[in-house]
Amino acid sequence: MCTYWKFGVDEFLQNHPFHYDIGVDAKPVERYRDKWGGRKSTPLEPYTFLFEDDVQRFMTPQVSTERSPFINRFVHYQDDCRHESLLLRQAFTNLLELYGSHIWHLVLKLLLPMEDNVGLENASLRNAYNMIQRYLSLMPNLRTLEIHLHDIPNDKAPRTDFIWRRLLYTNRLPKLEHLVTLKMVDLPTCLQKGLMKASSHVQSFSSRYLFRRKAGKI
Numbered sequence: 001m002c003t004y005w006k007f008g009v010d011e012f013l014q015n016h017p018f019h020y021d022i023g024v025d026a027k028p029v030e031r032y033r034d035k036w037g038g039r040k041s042t043p044l045e046p047y048t049f050l051f052e053d054d055v056q057r058f059m060t061p062q063v064s065t066e067r068s069p070f071i072n073r074f075v076h077y078q079d080d081c082r083h084e085s086l087l088l089r090q091a092f093t094n095l096l097e098l099y100g101s102h103i104w105h106l107v108l109k110l111l112l113p114m115e116d117n118v119g120l121e122n123a124s125l126r127n128a129y130n131m132i133q134r135y136l137s138l139m140p141n142l143r144t145l146e147i148h149l150h151d152i153p154n155d156k157a158p159r160t161d162f163i164w165r166r167l168l169y170t171n172r173l174p175k176l177e178h179l180v181t182l183k184m185v186d187l188p189t190c191l192q193k194g195l196m197k198a199s200s201h202v203q204s205f206s207s208r209y210l211f212r213r214k215a216g217k218i
Contacts, residue, residue: 046076046107055091068102076107077135081127093134100138104178108135109148125160129167129191137174145176145199146183149191164190173198186210 047070049055058069077092079085096103110128128149136142173194182205184192192207199205 046072046074046105048076048078049088049092049095050078052088052091055088055095059091059095065098069099070102073102073104075103075105076109078109078111079131080111080113081124081131082113089131093138096135096138100135101141103139104141104143106135106139106142106144107146107148108132109150111150121160122163125163126167129164130171133171133173136176140174140176141178142176143178144181144183145179146185147187147195148185149187161188161190164188164194168194175199177201181205184208 047058049058079089079092110131112124112128132147136145168190176199179199179201180203182195182199182202184195184205184207186209187195187207196202196205
């Protein structure tokens with residue numbers, strides 16, 4: 001492909017308006033599918049990493065770190081915050097260490113497990129926060145961030161709020177200097193504030209609750 005045409009295509013996919021859509025639709029790419037003849041998959045779809053094999057298949061042919069391996073610079077990662085997902089977590093971290101600076105658009109979904117044991121529950125919260133902090137620090141050029149955290153029930157909010165605050169204080173979130181759009185779904189209030197503080201220059205943001213009732217004032 002002609003270098004000029006390739007640059008034009010890359011520019012179109014990487015800066016498409018749907019990336020910056022702040023609407024309530026969690027998958028705004030659906031609105032643009034008709035432009036691609038109703039195809040189930042389009043060049044606007046994110047590179048999705050749900051399992052370790054997804055990361056390994058992506059990494060196998062990659063060699064150079066000079067150019068972006070993501071055509072649209074758009075990545076979707078999901079993790080259940082359990083110890084069993086450690087290999088997925090490590091593989092994704094390795095990917096980010098090589099190519100994280102090329103990612104501009106991220107959907108990050110963390111699914112906190114419901115634990116009866118307080119110790120296990122606290123460990124899940126720490127895992128979730130450490131992932132957020134580590135991953136964002138490895139993606140310094142993010143333009144848009146959509147982050148989901150399916151949290152524990154609100155009757156435990158005061159105790160878990162203390163844990164979130166302590167984590168925010170001891171392991172601060174990185175500054176995202178290029179972030180333009182921030183979407184937060186089911187995040188506890190103190191974590192929302194922490195993200196807003198780290199991205200105080202964003203042009204548009206939203207916060208909503210899907211799987212968790214909104215907590216009262218903290």
